[in-house]
Amino acid sequence: xxxxxxxxxxxxxxxxxxxxxxxxxxxxxxxxxxxxxxxxxxxxxxxxxxxxxxxxxxxxxxxxxxxxxxxxxxxxxxxxxxxxxxxxxxxxxxxxxxxxxxxxxxxxxxxxxxxxxxxxxxxxxxxxxxxxxxxxxxxxxxxxxxxxxxxxxxxxxxxxxxxxxxxxxxxxxxxxxxxxxxxxxxxxxxxxxxxxxxxxxxxxxxxxxxxxxxxxxxxxxxxxxxxxxxxxxxxxxxxxxxxxxxxxxxxxxxxxxxxxxxxxxxxxxxxxxxxxxxxxxxxxxxxxxxxxxxxxxxxxxxxxxxxxxxxxxxxxxxxxxxxxxxxxxxxxxxxxxxxxxxxxxxxxxxxxxxxxxxx
Ligand SMILES: [Zn+2]
Numbered sequence: 001x002x003x004x005x006x007x008x009x010x011x012x013x014x015x016x017x018x019x020x021x022x023x024x025x026x027x028x029x030x031x032x033x034x035x036x037x038x039x040x041x042x043x044x045x046x047x048x049x050x051x052x053x054x055x056x057x058x059x060x061x062x063x064x065x066x067x068x069x070x071x072x073x074x075x076x077x078x079x080x081x082x083x084x085x086x087x088x089x090x091x092x093x094x095x096x097x098x099x100x101x102x103x104x105x106x107x108x109x110x111x112x113x114x115x116x117x118x119x120x121x122x123x124x125x126x127x128x129x130x131x132x133x134x135x136x137x138x139x140x141x142x143x144x145x146x147x148x149x150x151x152x153x154x155x156x157x158x159x160x161x162x163x164x165x166x167x168x169x170x171x172x173x174x175x176x177x178x179x180x181x182x183x184x185x186x187x188x189x190x191x192x193x194x195x196x197x198x199x200x201x202x203x204x205x206x207x208x209x210x211x212x213x214x215x216x217x218x219x220x221x222x223x224x225x226x227x228x229x230x231x232x233x234x235x236x237x238x239x240x241x242x243x244x245x246x247x248x249x250x251x252x253x254x255x256x257x258x259x260x261x262x263x264x265x266x267x268x269x270x271x272x273x274x275x276x277x278x279x280x281x282x283x284x285x286x287x288x289x290x291x292x293x294x295x296x297x298x299x300x301x302x303x304x305x306x307x308x309x310x311x312x313x314x315x316x317x318x319x320x321x322x323x324x325x326x327x328x329x330x331x332x333x334x335x336x337x338x339x340x341x342x343x344x345x346x347x348x349x350x351x352x353x354x355x356x357x358x359x
Contacts, residue, residue, distance in 0.1 A: 015055070015088065016105040017081040018347025019074060020150070022062060023111065023124045028077045029340075030056040030084050030104070031347040051161040052344060056084035067127045075140050078106060107146040107350025108137070109153035109342045113195050120147075146349045150174070151198055152189045153345025154335065155182030158296045160348050162336035167293040171198070171286055172335070175279075176299030179227040183290065188352065201227035205278055206285040207318060213278065214241065226282040230275065232301050239271040258304045276310045283311065284318030287330050298335040308332050 019028045031052035058080060063069035085104045110133070112123030118135055120128045134147040148156075155164075155172035164170035164184065173181040179201030183190040190197045204224045205213055216237070218225035228234050232254040240251050252260065252268075260268035283295060297307060312332050319328045335341055 015085045016052075016107070016347040016351040017078060017085070018107050018109070018153075018343045018345070018350065019077055020109045020153070020343035020346055021070075021074070021111075021125075022342075024062055024064075025059055026062050026073060026077065027059045027343045028057060028081055029054050029343050029347060030081050030088065031344060032088070033351070052347065055088045056081065057343075062125065065125075065127050067131055070125070070127065071133075071136055071140065074108070074137060078141055081106075103143060105146075105347075105350035105354050106137075106141065106143065107148070107153075107346040107348065107353070108133070109148060109150050109346035109349070111150050113149045114147055116193070116195065122149075144353050146346075146353045148189065148346070148349050149180070149182070150342045150345075151180040152182035152191075153343075153349060154296070154298045154341045155184040155198070155345070156187075156189050156348045156352075157337055157341035157345030158298070158335050159184035159187055160345075162341060162344075163296045163333045164294050169290065169292040170294055170296060171290060171292040172296040172298060172341075173200070173283075174299040175230060175232070175297060175301035177232055179231050181286075183292075189349065200282060200286055201225060201230070203282075203285065205229055205282060207281045212274075214238065226278070229278045230282060230301075235271065235275050235301070238274060239268070242267070242271065242274075254301060254304075272304070272306060273310075276307060277314055279307065280311045280314035281318050283332070284315040287315070287319050287328065292330055294331045294333060296333055296335050298338070298341060302334045308334060 014033055016031050016033070017028060018031060019026055032055050033052055058077060060073060060077065063073055082104060110120065110123060110128065112120050112128060114134065115121055118132050120131050120133050123129050134145055137145045151172065151174050154174060155170055158164040158172050159167070159170040164172065168186055170184040171181055172184070173179070181198035181200055183198045202218065202220050202222060202225045204222070205226050208215070208224060213229065215224040216228040217223050218228050229238065235254045235257065236252060239257050243250055257268045257271055261272050286292070286295070301307070312328065316328055337344055
């Protein structure tokens, strides 16, 4: 069967497999993209085809500390995903062949990143670090595979059919045990020569005030990173240390602090306000560089409802005004797909591999 390289296969464009490879479990979904008028048009942005609909999903444990077993697990997931694609297509379109089903796009999201030469780094599953995951999977599966970090998957998922859909520049930040972000520009993830686009968590907290903003050492080797203060553990540590310095905080987790603040605990409310101020300054720094249309918050801390209201009130002061005070137009919102954005974004990312770059 001959294929025209200029005309992406309609079936392969429509069904896509995404896998979110976590430290303890891996989740796979088969997404079907709703057709749109410009579907398949060279240069059409991923997501211009509309929302993704889940046709199949499976969750399996990640083999601990065993690279060969992890590869085998991923290959098994893909094979079952291909079978599900065949079944889905058979019910919709009798003309679809097994060969077409074997060519669904594949994207994998991981907590780590991929180096320029294709090795994994910064993975919490240590057995992946230093490995050529993408190359090994492509060899095992006989087709291109996209591999990206979970922040880029969040950005693409939310920009495509989530909270950032319809916005040109989306900055999608993860606030959890760490702080990271991905950037989607007109439906495509922004990558760079260093693979660090969006790594605002390891910039220093801007406009830090001595005595008010602790300068803690970060695991990355620097001091005073945004992550040390804006992450969940950072919030909890700040609450604890404030108590040690004469305040009335205690050893609570971020969720417990938010719950205590909601019950009227003044020390917890003060901790949340310090955290919101730091987040506002860090995001004002992002706005001053990138000027995104929308900032989407994901990760555990994004579930704290006060952030999307309070942070934009605070960031106004730090977004550069040039002498004319105007309202900041960048919107702040929480992710639409929540934890599912990892696996959905991985699926969209694999699909983008099949599309020619714009221009
Ligand atoms: Zn750092």
